[in-house]
Amino acid sequence: MMPGMNLGLSLLLHVVGVVLWMGSLMAMSRALVLLAKRPGPGRPVLAELAGRLNIMALLGLVLTVGSGLYQLMLWPAGVFKNTRWMHHKLTAVIAVVVVHVLTIRLQRKWRSLGENDALRPGPASALHGIAGLLLFAIVGLVYFSLPHFLHIPTM
Numbered sequence: 001m002m003p004g005m006n007l008g009l010s011l012l013l014h015v016v017g018v019v020l021w022m023g024s025l026m027a028m029s030r031a032l033v034l035l036a037k038r039p040g041p042g043r044p045v046l047a048e049l050a051g052r053l054n055i056m057a058l059l060g061l062v063l064t065v066g067s068g069l070y071q072l073m074l075w076p077a078g079v080f081k082n083t084r085w086m087h088h089k090l091t092a093v094i095a096v097v098v099v100h101v102l103t104i105r106l107q108r109k110w111r112s113l114g115e116n117d118a119l120r121p122g123p124a125s126a127l128h129g130i131a132g133l134l135l136f137a138i139v140g141l142v143y144f145s146l147p148h149f150l151h152i153p154t155m
C-alpha cells in the first residue's frame with residue numbers, strides 16, 4: 001500500500017463526513033423554518049424531507065467522528081493534552097451534537113402537528129444559525145491553529 005494511504009483515506013472520509021453532517025443538518029433546520037412559516041398541505045412533505053436529511057446528517061456524523069478519532073490515535077503520544085485548539089474544537093463539536101439532538105427533537109414534535117397549527121420559526125432559525133456559526137468556528141480553529149501533527153507524504 002502507498003505510504004500515507006490510511007491517513008489520506010481518513011482525511012478524505014473526515015472532510016466528506018463534515019460536508020455531509022453540517023450540510024444536511026443546516027438543510028434540515030432550514031426545511032423546519034419553512035415548515036413553520038408555511039402552513040398547509042406542504043407541511044407533511046417538509047417534515048418528511050427534514051427526516052430524510054437527518055439520515056444523511058447521521059451518516060456524516062458517523063464518518064466525521066470515526067475518522068476524527070482515528071486521526072487522533074495517529075497523533076504522537078502525549079501531545080493531545082497540550083494542544084488547546086483541539087480541546088476548543090472538540091468542545092464546539094459537542095455543541096454541534098447538542099444542536100443536532102435539538103433539531104431532531106423539533107422535527108419529531110412538528111411532524112405530528114396539524115397542517116394549519118400556528119408555529120413560530122424562531123427555534124428552527126436559531127438552530128440553523130448556531131450550526132452555521134459552529135461550522136465557521138471549527139474549520140477556523142483547524143486552519144488558523146498550530147501545531148498540526150499529521151502530514152501526508154505526497155504533500
Ligand code: HEM
Nearest residue numbers: 011018064065068069071072093135138139142148149150
Ligand atoms: C469527534 C469529532 C472530531 C475529531 C476527533 C476530529 C479530529 C481531527 C483530527 C485529529 C484532525 C487532524 C488534525 C491534524 O492536522 O493534526 C482533524 C482535521 C480536520 N477536522 Fe476534525 N475532528 C472532529 C470533528 C470535526 C468537525 C465536526 C469538523 C467540521 C465541522 C471538522 C473539521 C476538520 C477539518 C476541516 C480538518 C482538516 C482536514 C485537512 O485539511 O487536513 N472535524 N480532525
